[in-house]
Amino acid sequence: MGSFRQAGTVVTGHRFLVPLDHDDPDGARIEVFAREVVATANAGRDDLPWLLFLQGGPGYGAPRPSGREGWLNRALSDYRVLLLDQRGTGLSTPVTARRVAALGGPEEQARYLARFRADSIVLDAELIRRELLGDVPWTVLGQSYGGFCTYTYLSFAPEGVREALVTGGTPGLAATxxxxxxxxxxxxxxxxxxxxxxxxxxxxxxxxxxxxxxxxxxxxxxxxxxxxxxxxxxxxxxxxxxxxxxxxxxxxxxxxxxxxxxxxxxxxxxxxxxxxxxxxxxxxxxxxxxxxxxxxxxxxxxxxxxxxxxxxxxxxxxxxxxxxxxxxxxxxxxxxxxxxxxxxxxxxxxxRDDWPVLYDPARLRGNDVPLAAAVYHDDMYVDFGLSMETIASVGKARAWVTNEWEHDGLRVSDGQVLDRLVRMVRGEL
Incomplete structure (x- = not known):
């Protein structure tokens, strides 16, 4: 897709073909869409680090930007941002009842849908990173379910992550x-x-x-x-x-x-x-x-x-x-x-009782990627106790516990939540 300009930004759409099943890379493929956003003043910089944004959900597309606003404004001061429509969402190959029902009976439908969890999302992200950046790691920002995906990322492919930022999305690693x-x-x-x-x-x-x-x-x-x-x-x-x-x-x-x-x-x-x-x-x-x-x-x-x-x-x-x-x-x-x-x-x-694992506790214990997580004390959606247990078990992880914000703190704080997390992984706090 082409590029367009908004107030203070240049926005470029990207489409990527990825395997439906990453265990069968030569099999069926689906499309994943992502939107690159860069500040106008930084558009020509090849050395600008990338930040991958993983949306909450599951099942929702990334935010649709409108210039430099909210947390994105803060991010654009330091990063070239990639807003990922996780597989099955937004402009990526859609998951709709009509489309899935056309695949066959309930068993075929269930097998297809099972490919849209965090494990597949992370492997998509790694393919995209290598296509855009080569061997260079990027910063990952995960909101809510996107935070769950971030811990999966650190379990599966920590070499792809330079630093991890999580807001309201630290899961219980073994919680059913x-x-x-x-x-x-x-x-x-x-x-x-x-x-x-x-x-x-x-x-x-x-x-x-x-x-x-x-x-x-x-x-x-x-x-x-x-x-x-x-x-x-x-x-x-x-x-x-x-x-x-x-x-x-x-x-x-x-x-x-x-x-x-x-x-x-x-x-x-x-x-x-x-x-x-x-x-x-x-x-x-x-x-x-x-x-x-x-x-x-x-x-x-x-x-x-x-x-x-x-x-x-x-x-x-x-x-x-x-x-x-x-x-x-x-x-x-x-x-x-x-x-x-x-x-x-x-x-x-x-x-189903044979789901692939999503987290590797041993690998997370030895994690050497700086991770800063905002844990909202009164979060209705993500349990505070489970979040704190996980952070205590992950190497190089730091928690910022606050009751100033609710689960939507990243979106409504006008960049304050993201700014604090960035400063935490940089050692400024």
């Missing part, structure tokens, strides 16, 4: 999906408590919405019925810096028409939040990011939820009705018209 969700539900309950403390009138409003959904057939714009469980999943917003406020303003719309029915504006916005047409990987492979060895995930969030009855979708239960968070449930595939064709494949992935 069950381990993760047993820790997640209490954190989400705490976020609910903080939400209702800020907006006490929403206790009754949320209960009224849930009763309406239990007793009437309310449809989202795509024809999907909005259930109590679907409504509860809006709690995903509670882990972001202003997420509680956004959820409150959304709830205000529920009965804005003055009648008993839910307003079209409310249903429209809820439908946007619940749709995963643009990112099916986020649903069908979300629990698989914890799959290693003989550990089948078996819809862990759904099973573990039974251990936390306060999250029951009961419109007549005790107050307050609790929202869930980043939990993936089987109904999310079955109820979404855009994902339903993948339901059997998703079930097969949930039962």
């Amino acid at each position: 999906a069950e381990d993760v969700y047993r820790r997640t539900y209490p954190r989400v309950a705490a976020k609910n408590a903080a939400f209702y403390e800020r907006y006490p009138d929403d206790v009754d409003l949320v209960r009224d919405i849930a009763r309406r959904l239990a007793e009437h057939d309310e449809r989202l714009p795509n024809g999907r019925r909005l259930t109590v469980e679907g409504f509860q999943s809006l709690g995903l917003m509670l882990g972001m810096g202003v997420g509680a406020d956004h959820l409150h303003y959304l709830l205000e719309l529920a009965f804005a028409d003055g009648g008993p029915e839910l307003s079209p504006a409310f249903l429209e916005e809820v439908g946007t939040h619940l749709s995963h047409t643009d990112a099916p990987v986020h649903i069908v492979l979300h629990e698989a990011i914890y799959g290693q060895g003989k550990s089948a995930t078996r819809w862990a969030a759904q099973r573990v939820r039974a251990e936390f009855p306060a999250f029951a979708p009961d419109p007549d239960g005790p107050d307050p009705l609790l929202f869930t968070g980043e939990m993936i449930y089987p109904w999310m595939v079955a109820d979404d018209p855009s994902l339903a064709p993948l339901r059997e494949a998703a079930d097969l992935l949930a039962e």
Whole structure:
């Protein structure tokens, strides 16, 4: 692809052909897209170091830049940045229900989807690095799931990494999906408590919405019925810096028409939040990011939820009705018209018990790549305790623990989070 200019930057698109299965380099290939961004003043510099950005998710494309803004502005002061659309996302060969369903039966679909985890993403990145930089290593910045990928990178190919920066994305190296969700539900309950403390009138409003959904057939714009469980999943917003406020303003719309029915504006916005047409990987492979060895995930969030009855979708239960968070449930595939064709494949992935390992604890113990990780103390999505255990076990790793920011600190801090991590790996802090 060609280049174009934005305010203070030059942006160039790149397309790369990579093996679908890196164990079969001569087999089927897919395309991976990445966007190179450089400050206008540095566009002619061949000596400028590269920074690879690994997006959170899984299943979402890299940010679409608009000049020098946010964390990218800080990065461009020192780096030529590559915004990677991880395989299956953005402008890379897409993963859509229609495309995957055309591959064959559920078994073929599941085999294909299993190639879109962190292990494959890292091997793609190594092929791309060698094509762009040769033997020169680059800096890797991983946000959320991109941080998980960064630890996989240091496990598989540390020679490709000059320094590693991680924000809200340090995984438990041996944590199963069950381990993760047993820790997640209490954190989400705490976020609910903080939400209702800020907006006490929403206790009754949320209960009224849930009763309406239990007793009437309310449809989202795509024809999907909005259930109590679907409504509860809006709690995903509670882990972001202003997420509680956004959820409150959304709830205000529920009965804005003055009648008993839910307003079209409310249903429209809820439908946007619940749709995963643009990112099916986020649903069908979300629990698989914890799959290693003989550990089948078996819809862990759904099973573990039974251990936390306060999250029951009961419109007549005790107050307050609790929202869930980043939990993936089987109904999310079955109820979404855009994902339903993948339901059997998703079930097969949930039962898989021979996942390749994603992390090499021994190699990470001997790691000599400087690593700086922002660990958000109150992070709703990534467990603080597991993160700290991992950092303590990785060579040359330093943690910056903060409760000043939530999980989206990199995006909303106007470069402050990235600046601190850069200074940490340089030994300036």
